[in-house]
Amino acid sequence: MAWIVLVISGLLETAWAIALDRSAGFSRLVPTLVFAVTAALSMVGLAYALREIPVGTGYAVWVGIGAVGTALVGMVALNESTSLPRIICLLLVIAGVMGLKIYH
Template sequence: MAWIVLVVSGLLETAWAAALNASQGFTRFWPSVTFVGTLVLSMAGLAYALRTIPLGTGYAVWVSIGVVGTALIGVFFLGEGFSLPKALCLIAIVAGVVGLKVLS
């Protein structure tokens, strides 16, 4: 159960990062509200998951989901560039997360 909560919390991290961008420096109301709500839920889920998952592993997985998810949102929805080096770096992050999951 903790791993499921951790993955959902990582996805919520992606959501709050996207909402933060959409808030344009907290000048837009609904994206700002979405940011706060998803941030609180993401942190609460991370805290719950870390009750049973080791800190280093849990935090690394959570951040990695957020990093990869946010990068993909940037590429597919915000017009950010995508290149082979960027793809290789994202693959390395995913490989590291899989390795941490297997070892814990």
């Protein structure tokens, strides 16, 4: 259960990062509220998962999911660069996250 919550929390990290960007420095109400709610839920989920998962592993997986998810949303929906080096770097992050899970 802790791993499922951790993955969901990582996805919520992606949501709050995108909402933070869309809030335009907290000047837009709806994205600011989405940011606040998803950030809080993401942290609560991380805290719950860390009851069973070591902090180094849990935090790295959480950040990795959030970072890769945010970069993918940027590439797919926000017209950010999809260069081969960026994609390779994201694959390396994914490999690292998978390695942490496997060798947990």
